[in-house]
Amino acid sequence: MYMVATPALQIGMTAAEDVVSGTNVVIKKGSMIDDIAIKKLQAYHIMGINITEPADYASTMLEKMKLSREFKQFQTDYEANLMAFKVAVDSFIQKKVPFRVIDLFTIVDHLIYPNMTATTLFSYISLILVEEDRMNYAHSLNVALIAKIFAKWFRLNEDDTNTLILCGFLYDIGKFMLPNDIIWKPDKLSKMEYDLVKTHAFYGYYLLSKTPNIPQSVLLATLQHHERVDGSGYPQGLPGNAINHFAKIIAILDAYEALTSARSYRRPKNPYEAVQILGSDGYTKYDASYIKNFLTYIVEELKGNNVRLNNGMEGVVVMNNPNDLSRPYVQLENDNIFSLSDHKEVYITDII
Numbered sequence: 001m002y003m004v005a006t007p008a009l010q011i012g013m014t015a016a017e018d019v020v021s022g023t024n025v026v027i028k029k030g031s032m033i034d035d036i037a038i039k040k041l042q043a044y045h046i047m048g049i050n051i052t053e054p055a056d057y058a059s060t061m062l063e064k065m066k067l068s069r070e071f072k073q074f075q076t077d078y079e080a081n082l083m084a085f086k087v088a089v090d091s092f093i094q095k096k097v098p099f100r101v102i103d104l105f106t107i108v109d110h111l112i113y114p115n116m117t118a119t120t121l122f123s124y125i126s127l128i129l130v131e132e133d134r135m136n137y138a139h140s141l142n143v144a145l146i147a148k149i150f151a152k153w154f155r156l157n158e159d160d161t162n163t164l165i166l167c168g169f170l171y172d173i174g175k176f177m178l179p180n181d182i183i184w185k186p187d188k189l190s191k192m193e194y195d196l197v198k199t200h201a202f203y204g205y206y207l208l209s210k211t212p213n214i215p216q217s218v219l220l221a222t223l224q225h226h227e228r229v230d231g232s233g234y235p236q237g238l239p240g241n242a243i244n245h246f247a248k249i250i251a252i253l254d255a256y257e258a259l260t261s262a263r264s265y266r267r268p269k270n271p272y273e274a275v276q277i278l279g280s281d282g283y284t285k286y287d288a289s290y291i292k293n294f295l296t297y298i299v300e301e302l303k304g305n306n307v308r309l310n311n312g313m314e315g316v317v318v319m320n321n322p323n324d325l326s327r328p329y330v331q332l333e334n335d336n337i338f339s340l341s342d343h344k345e346v347y348i349t350d351i352i
Contacts, residue, residue, distance in 0.1 A: 003050055082137055084103070085104070105165065108145060119271075125142045127268075136176055167217065170204070205219055221246040224238065224247035230285060248286065274298075282295075303319070307351055310348075314332070
């Protein structure tokens with residue numbers, strides 16, 4: 001809801017709450033504003049009232065955010081900065097114009113507003129759906145934004161923060177050399193297609209290695225972001241102790257962004273779904289300390305939110321379970337504390 005001055009009220013608006021003067025209810029909540037209602041407000045010298053807006057009827061946090069003026073402003077800013085990043089990438093790929101690193105950092109600064117929480121930023125990112133021909137650009141931009149949050153959570157120094165953000169922007173640059181219909185294919189890739197996709201790590205490393213002033217850690221993150229600590233990754237099948245630590249971080253951020261961002265063929269996973277998926281085998285695939293702490297920070301930010309469960313019950317997350325991060329303790333509407341870890345058939349479907 002939002003406040004509207006009485007002179008600015010329009011016929012057809014709806015009162016978001018009871019309008020009271022002393023002991024008199026001048027207008028009831030849910031009443032449609034008409035000429036008579038406006039005259040009543042003027043007679044009682046009421047300067048303004050709260051009016052409903054579409055977000056008031058939304059049933060989940062994401063639905064409310066999508067309809068909010070704050071998200072619409074973010075979306076406008078995002079589109080402008082995504083275009084700036086696209087121009088930089090296209091100039092690099094097609095004309096070998098080096099990236100202006102300061103411009104990339106400026107893009108991040110433009111999109112992470114002062115006092116913006118990680119939950120808000122991650123939610124906004126998940127609501128952005130771009131056309132398929134811009135998805136590569138959006139994916140890298142999103143990872144750069146998440147990298148900024150990761151750096152804050154892990155208290156990285158300024159140099160490491162900047163390096164990680166730069167990794168986020170550039171690590172997938174090799175994908176711009178591959179066909180979009182294979183990169184974003186919704187169905188399972190054939191072996192030939194998958195082998196082609198795997199070449200993007202080498203492509204990216206080669207492209208950036210020919211560019212002056214690209215830090216070695218960015219080069220290694222580009223080459224190694226699909227390596228896994230158990231040796232099951234590509235392109236070299238490196239064990240954990242041989243993988244650059246920026247590459248280990250980017251591997252996690254890449255996976256989280258892919259799970260929680262919208263695609264034309266599927267909805268984004270909610271944060272608890274993503275935490276469950278990454279936690280199921282992530283401790284053997286990814287650096288254990290990085291992924292454990294990253295997922296812990298995510299669920300800690302979500303504590304205190306209202307949630308809806310798949311059995312229809314609703315409640316508020318009151319405590320996280322450090323041994324089962326996607327299954328917190330939820331205080332239900334009857335004040336009972338419900339442990340999701342004790343009821344494996346129940347899970348969180350929505351944050352509301």
